[in-house]
Amino acid sequence: MTTNASPPAKSQRHSRVDVVEAALAILDEYGLPDLTMRRLASTLAVQPSALYWHFENKQTLLAAVSDRIVSGARVIDHGTSDWASAVRLEAEALRDALLSFRDGAEVVLSSQALGLGAGEALTRLTAALHRGDFDERVERAAAGAFLHFLLGHVSHEQQRIQADSLGVVTARHEAKPSDVESRSRQERDSFDFGVALLIAGLAVQSDALR
Amino acid sequence: MTTNASPPAKSQRHSRVDVVEAALAILDEYGLPDLTMRRLASTLAVQPSALYWHFENKQTLLAAVSDRIVSGARVIDHGTSDWASAVRLEAEALRDALLSFRDGAEVVLSSQALGLGAGEALTRLTAALHRGDFDERVERAAAGAFLHFLLGHVSHEQQRIQADSLGVVTARHEAKPSDVESRSRQERDSFDFGVALLIAGLAVQSDALR
DNA sequence: ACCTGAACACCGTTCAAGT
DNA sequence: ACCTGAACACCGTTCAAGT
Secondary structure, X not given: OOOOOOOOOOOOOOOHHHHHHHHHHHHHHHOHHHOOHHHHHHHOOOOHHHHHHHOOOHHHHHHHHHHHHHHOOOOOOOOOOOHHHHHHHHHHHHHHHHHOOOOHHHHHHHHHHOOOOOHHHHHHHHHHHHXXXXXXXXXXXXXXXXXXXXXXXXXXXXXXXXXXXOOOOOOOOOOOOOOHHHHHHHXXXXXXXXXXXXXXXXXXHHHHHO | OOOOOOXXXXXXXXXHHHHHHHHHHHHHHHXXXXXXXXXXXXXXXXXXXXXXXXXXXXXXXXXXXXHHHHHOOOOOOOOOOOHHHHHHHHHHHHHHHHHOOOOHHHHHHHHHHOOOOOHHHHHHHHHHHHOOOOOHHHHHHHHHHHHHHHHHHHHHHHHHHHHHHOOOXXXXXXXXXXXXXXXXXXXXXXXXXXXXXXXXXXXXXXXXXX
């Protein structure tokens, strides 16, 4: 993904957004392990210590990066759709947003594992679920379940993308070459299947209550 | 959890198991961020470089730690039970195993995010699901969904345990004190609910096919 | 408001050499 | 078979001081 930033305007002072933008660029091009404060600083032609004027620490920075990734998810118009389609569409939009940056899911996953990022993702899933008017506790638990599945699945997908691109020989039980395209179709199917399981389960739950 | 190791037998040479044991002890007492190679080495009264005779690198070590945590899950007798109870019991046993070590879920999550640990967890869930004789692709996708939900939920639980113990003020929307006990009941309920959603969804799926 | 310079207290990993 | 010693190439973070 090309972060359409206005050109850094050589040797200017920086803002929070500049820093996040540069972090996203490093992330997408070199991956999470290479996203260090020192490297980020040198990208911005600044001392590492300068970053701590903008962010309290690296965790906070990564939370901001997570928010940026999630906020890139396309907006879904829920005007006419039932809760099930709404949730499915949100899940797919969020998956695409995570996939659009290298290691995107892992960044968001680890931020949210620390209780920081991913707030917007939960909000969006919750809003979609809200169209189903479930009990509030059910709604919360369901949103969490969708989010956990989502982050786990996509981060697994991206790990395999990474392994593939490095030519790692996992030597699975495959007979056919299993090219990249059919692989990615399988991933998508398996993702949609998981989402469908959760939706079907929720539907049973709501039927039981009426 | 008290790892019932035979006492280190002062200033003996070490084996892989010793190293993993010591790692588990550090993990449980001080948490994942404090589980460094250098600290582990000094716990074993050994130079950091010595660890690299036992393990290729830190990732490999952490994968072994993950395996140990998961293998602590109690064995379920599936003799009489249907697939749904089998899966539910497995999920609960795995959750308990993860909860029995500080940061247990996060260790396993990050190992499996790198494609290393958690193999046994997948195997156990798959075996339980196998009693339902689903299509093979369905079985695989479902096992993955359960695992993702499981790891995500428990690591979230443990993050909150951590935050609570540090007295972090998250200032949620609570009216009541919400003591530790009721909190942990809620967590368990929300976990069981997620598992139930997935099971119900699968049941619908299997009904549709017969 | 934003950054420099310099330092502190660490990391994971490699490798020749020892016993 | 298992470990030492010493080094390499890094980390995140703090803080006084500069403009």
